[in-house]
Amino acid sequence: MIEGISIYEILTLTSILFFIGIYGFITRKNLISILISVELILNASVVNFVVINKYLYPDILQGVFVSIFIIAIAAAETALAVSIIINLYRQISSVEVKDTEIMKY
Amino acid sequence: MNFSYTILIPLIPLAVFLLLGIFNKKIKPTVSGYIGVFGLLASTLLSFYTAYQYFFVIGKVDGVYQTFVEKTVWMHFTETLHIDMGILIDPISIMMLIVVSVVSLMVNIYSIGYMKGDDGCTRFFAFLGLFSFSMYGLVLATNLFQIYIFWELVGVSSYLLIGYYYTKPSAVAAAKKAFIVTRFADLGFLIGILIIGYYTGTFDFETLNNPEGSAILNWASTSFMGLSAITWALILIFIGGAGKSAMMPFHIWLPDAMEGPTPVSALIHAATMVVAGIFLVARLFPMYYFVEHGFALNIVAYVGAISSLFAAIIAITQTDIKRVLAYSTMSQLGYMMFALGVSGYDGQEGIGYMASMFHLFTHAMFKALLFLAAGSIIHAVHSNYLKDMGGLRKYMPITHITFLIAALAISGIPPFAGFWSKDEILVAAFEHNKLIYYIGVIVAGLTAFYMFRIYFGIFWGKDRKYEHTPKESPLSMTFPLMFLALISIVGGFIPFSEFITPDKAGFDAHLNYPLAAIAIGIGLTGILLAWMFYKKENNLAEKFANGFGIFYKWTCNKFYFDEFYLFVAKKIIFKRISAPIAWFDKKVVDGTMVGIGNKTVQTSEKIKGMQSGKVQDYAFAFVGGVVVLALVFIYLW
Numbered sequence: 001m002i003e004g005i006s007i008y009e010i011l012t013l014t015s016i017l018f019f020i021g022i023y024g025f026i027t028r029k030n031l032i033s034i035l036i037s038v039e040l041i042l043n044a045s046v047v048n049f050v051v052i053n054k055y056l057y058p059d060i061l062q063g064v065f066v067s068i069f070i071i072a073i074a075a076a077e078t079a080l081a082v083s084i085i086i087n088l089y090r091q092i093s094s095v096e097v098k099d100t101e102i103m104k105y
Numbered sequence: 106m107n108f109s110y111t112i113l114i115p116l117i118p119l120a121v122f123l124l125l126g127i128f129n130k131k132i133k134p135t136v137s138g139y140i141g142v143f144g145l146l147a148s149t150l151l152s153f154y155t156a157y158q159y160f161f162v163i164g165k166v167d168g169v170y171q172t173f174v175e176k177t178v179w180m181h182f183t184e185t186l187h188i189d190m191g192i193l194i195d196p197i198s199i200m201m202l203i204v205v206s207v208v209s210l211m212v213n214i215y216s217i218g219y220m221k222g223d224d225g226c227t228r229f230f231a232f233l234g235l236f237s238f239s240m241y242g243l244v245l246a247t248n249l250f251q252i253y254i255f256w257e258l259v260g261v262s263s264y265l266l267i268g269y270y271y272t273k274p275s276a277v278a279a280a281k282k283a284f285i286v287t288r289f290a291d292l293g294f295l296i297g298i299l300i301i302g303y304y305t306g307t308f309d310f311e312t313l314n315n316p317e318g319s320a321i322l323n324w325a326s327t328s329f330m331g332l333s334a335i336t337w338a339l340i341l342i343f344i345g346g347a348g349k350s351a352m353m354p355f356h357i358w359l360p361d362a363m364e365g366p367t368p369v370s371a372l373i374h375a376a377t378m379v380v381a382g383i384f385l386v387a388r389l390f391p392m393y394y395f396v397e398h399g400f401a402l403n404i405v406a407y408v409g410a411i412s413s414l415f416a417a418i419i420a421i422t423q424t425d426i427k428r429v430l431a432y433s434t435m436s437q438l439g440y441m442m443f444a445l446g447v448s449g450y451d452g453q454e455g456i457g458y459m460a461s462m463f464h465l466f467t468h469a470m471f472k473a474l475l476f477l478a479a480g481s482i483i484h485a486v487h488s489n490y491l492k493d494m495g496g497l498r499k500y501m502p503i504t505h506i507t508f509l510i511a512a513l514a515i516s517g518i519p520p521f522a523g524f525w526s527k528d529e530i531l532v533a534a535f536e537h538n539k540l541i542y543y544i545g546v547i548v549a550g551l552t553a554f555y556m557f558r559i560y561f562g563i564f565w566g567k568d569r570k571y572e573h574t575p576k577e578s579p580l581s582m583t584f585p586l587m588f589l590a591l592i593s594i595v596g597g598f599i600p601f602s603e604f605i606t607p608d609k610a611g612f613d614a615h616l617n618y619p620l621a622a623i624a625i626g627i628g629l630t631g632i633l634l635a636w637m638f639y640k641k642e643n644n645l646a647e648k649f650a651n652g653f654g655i656f657y658k659w660t661c662n663k664f665y666f667d668e669f670y671l672f673v674a675k676k677i678i679f680k681r682i683s684a685p686i687a688w689f690d691k692k693v694v695d696g697t698m699v700g701i702g703n704k705t706v707q708t709s710e711k712i713k714g715m716q717s718g719k720v721q722d723y724a725f726a727f728v729g730g731v732v733v734l735a736l737v738f739i740y741l742w
Binding site: 026097101 | 717719721724
């Protein structure tokens with residue numbers, strides 16, 4: 001609970017953060033940038049968890065736990081994604097998203 | 106008395122079949138024959154033990170042989186209508202057990218010699234085991250449905266064994282023909298069973314055959330097109346029996362079935378499977394006799410008599426030894442059929458039934474012997490055709506003597522087995538239906554004639570050009586010949602009327618001397634004629650044949666039955682009925698389905714560009730969808 005700042009303002013902030021992530025995910029050409037965008041989306045939701053927990057249910061801690069949990073998983077997921085990207089680079093010498101479309105029809 | 110051990114009689118051959126069938130390649134061909142023989146030997150011993158127990162240890166109770174049934178309910182429909190599996194022991198099933206055991210055992214022994222050096226030997230013995238199992242199951246069946254199941258099983262084993270040489274197109278065609286023709290007849294059998302089940306509410310032989318039972322007493326309560334529904338059912342069941350027993354007009358498969366190995370012809374197409382139809386009528390004899398005053402039984406009698414005459418005439422002109430024997434089998438089966446048809450029920454009246462079963466027994470022995478001897482000859486000269494055989498008595502003494510015994514037996518010359526049974530049949534026919542009696546006498550003469558025609562042709566006359574000198578077959582083949590010849594000599598002295606009668610009470614049969622004299626006279630005349638025609642090479646037969654002209658030609662071509670069926674099947678059924686249906690199926694039914702498939706493919710071709718393979722496009726579509734849904738839910742709901 002932060003004095004003078006209401007829940008609406010913080011939620012607006014996280015929404016903006018979330019859509020920045022979405023925008024980055026859709027428009028970036030580089031796989032690393034896309035990964036960073038994904039992190040932004042995740043962080044937006046983590047902040048949401050904490051804020052909603054603090055403002056609406058100050059007596060319990062579930063939201064905080066979940067946020068820690070998400071951070072841990074995000075770390076693992078990043079490691080995985082980076083390893084995929086490295087492997088991809090070894091295969092096609094590129095981390096550009098337009099070069100990875102062999103799955104089309 | 107508990108007869109439940111008799112279940113082993115069918116199960117042992119089944120075990121042999123499974124053993125040889127599953128470990129087909131791992132068992133040496135030489136070993137497989139012995140496995141088959143020992144399995145069958147066990148079944149044979151059990152059969153004889155059962156017969157001894159039944160007839161001599163238990164014997165008659167209150168002057169009547171008892172019926173023993175052991176069964177469990179297999180499918181339950183209503184309180185009375187259920188399909189059981191079990192075994193039924195009564196005089197005719199015991200008699201059939203003996204016939205099937207002895208002939209199967211002999212054929213198995215014979216096959217060791219006959220099939221030597223054949224790669225598929227193990228498969229052959231496996232199928233023989235399957236056949237024996239099915240045939241035992243058929244004779245021990247307790248109800249119509251069980252008999253139907255085993256009925257089809259013997260049909261399958263027959264199919265497999267006829268088509269044993271599956272690389273030979275004619276064998277494959279014959280196997281298919283046998284299966285399709287008998288299947289077609291079995292359709293009648295099945296419908297008959299269903300009608301019986303519907304109107305009497307039971308499939309059980311004991312309930313159905315009880316002369317005081319409701320099934321027989323209430324036959325008049327139903328009617329369909331002027332006849333009792335039960336009579337229709339019995340006629341339909343007889344159609345099934347006619348198919349298996351090669352009665353007219355379902356006989357066309359039997360001569361072609363001779364494409365199978367000769368031991369198979371001896372076992373299945375002479376001695377056991379083909380008598381299934383006669384057995385079926387005998388099994389339901391009280392129903393045939395009592396329902397509608399024996400209307401269905403009359404049909405049986407006339408079909409049998411006509412088939413008998415018809416087949417005997419064709420047999421005279423055939424040139425393939427096995428085909429002569431096949432038509433002879435058909436003729437003798439007709440004999441058994443009309444003997445059943447002219448039989449009464451009580452006491453002395455049941456002589457036709459008794460004679461039919463007696464002839465079934467003796468015929469199985471001497472006809473199996475004839476076929477096995479024919480196999481021995483074919484083995485020696487490598488040909489089926491009579492023109493390639495001649496003067497063989499010097500080379501094959503045992504085959505010669507045994508063949509002669511069998512030929513005398515089938516011609517009805519005393520004291521051989523066939524005389525006694527044939528005489529009883531003629532007595533029964535004489536007492537009940539003069540027309541059929543005359544047909545029977547003519548057939549007896551024809552039988553003697555065609556039998557001795559091939560006998561003189563094969564064993565006397567001039568030597569033919571043989572690739573190598575024919576020599577007598579090995580002991581494994583001659584032993585069954587000698588054994589069956591022994592039965593063909595003494596088999597007639599069994600007092601059959603003591604054991605097997607419709608009312609199961611037994612009676613004393615006496616030889617009817619005038620009728621016996623006529624039968625012997627006719628038989629001897631036939632032999633004499635054959636001797637005149639064929640003992641020495643002469644053109645008497647040819648002149649005679651020319652004298653008959655068109656009739657001879659018709660007979661040679663088996664009265665064009667095959668051609669007629671082919672015409673009906675190809676020109677009428679295939680062209681007029683099947684072809685339009687096939688067109689409808691191909692164009693309309695298939696067309697619809699193929700059309701749906703094609704349209705789907707075309708549509709997919711057009712829209713597949715949407716799948717760009719770029720993750721970001723998908724993510725964009727996903728987010729866009731979520732946004733649209735969010736807008737819809739927020740503002741429009």
